[in-house]
Amino acid sequence: MADPRPVRIPRRPAERPRRTPSDDADRRFWDSEGGGSTDYEENRAGSARAYRMFGLYGVALIAILALFVAEAASSSDPGIASSGEVYGLLVVLTVVLAAVGAGITVLRAPRGAAFGADGVLVTDRLGRRRRWPAPPRLKTHVLQRYAGGILMGDPTELVEFSDGEGHRASYLVGRGFFDRLAPAP
Numbered sequence: 001m002a003d004p005r006p007v008r009i010p011r012r013p014a015e016r017p018r019r020t021p022s023d024d025a026d027r028r029f030w031d032s033e034g035g036g037s038t039d040y041e042e043n044r045a046g047s048a049r050a051y052r053m054f055g056l057y058g059v060a061l062i063a064i065l066a067l068f069v070a071e072a073a074s075s076s077d078p079g080i081a082s083s084g085e086v087y088g089l090l091v092v093l094t095v096v097l098a099a100v101g102a103g104i105t106v107l108r109a110p111r112g113a114a115f116g117a118d119g120v121l122v123t124d125r126l127g128r129r130r131r132w133p134a135p136p137r138l139k140t141h142v143l144q145r146y147a148g149g150i151l152m153g154d155p156t157e158l159v160e161f162s163d164g165e166g167h168r169a170s171y172l173v174g175r176g177f178f179d180r181l182a183p184a185p
Contacts, residue, residue, distance in 0.1 A: 039114065039115040039116070039180075040112060040113070040114045040115075041112055041113060041114075041115070041177070042111065042112040043109060043110050043111060043112050043113070043171075043173050043174065043177060044154075044174065045153060045154035045155070045156050045173070045174025045175070045177070046109040046110070046156050046171070046172040046173040046174055046177065047109045047111070048153045048154070049109070049146065049152050049153055049154075049156045049172065050105045050106045050108065050109035050172055051105075051106065052151065052152055052153065053105045053152075054101060054102060054105040054106050056151075057098075057101045057105065058098060058101070061094055061097055061098055061101070062094075064094075065090060065091070065094045068090050069087060069090060072086050072087065072090070105172075106125060107124070107125050107126070108125075108158070108170060108171065108172045109125060109171070109172040109173070110122050110123055110124050110125065110171050110173070111123045111124065111125060111127070113177075113178075115180055115181070117134065118133070118134055119131060119132050119133045119134045119138065120132050120134075120138075120178070120181060122161075122169075122171065130169065132161055132163060133163055134181070135181055137163060137164055138161060138162070138163055138181065139161070139162045139163075139164065140159055140160070140161060140162075140178055140181060141159070141160045141162070142157050142158070142159055142160075143157075143158040143159065143160050143170060144157065144158040145157045145175070146158075154174055154175070155174070155175040156172060156173065156174055156175060157172075157173065157174075157175050157177075158170055158171070158172050159171050159173060159177075159178055
């Protein structure tokens with residue numbers, strides 16, 4: 001019997017994800033050099049308020065964690081005071097609460113938006129882009145207005161978008177950020 005020899009199995013190269021026509025349209029809409037919108041605006045006021053609120057929330061979480069750790073360490077029950085599981089559970093709970101707080105504050109404030117004649121392209125905090133149609137198909141509703149101040153900076157508002165097809169999103173932005181979307185009288 002002959003010695004076995006290696007057999008080469010040809011493989012196709014991995015397929016690259018294909019761009020869809022909507023990706024190209026978003027890219028053209030976004031890229032001002034490609035004939036798209038030149039009206040990109042950063043969401044400075046909404047981002048600043050979101051980071052400041054999350055900072056205050058984080059300080060409060062750390063203070064509460066410190067109080068619980070001190071309470072556990074000074075417990076008369078030696079099983080609680082010397083248990084690593086108690087301290088680990090407190091830290092895990094604090095991390096979970098911090099993630100929920102980030103979702104409520106920081107992730108709700110978009111990075112910015114590009115405004116065009118046919119709608120608006122909003123870039124969220126994670127870099128995803130979402131295209132919304134122009135009014136009157138796009139309905140905007142101010143859910144909450146927040147006053148400015150020394151601690152919170154410029155006035156902001158929480159604006160809800162709805163496109164009439166069941167898609168909704170709410171964005172924390174500076175006051176008047178989306179005013180240019182108002183339909184012409």
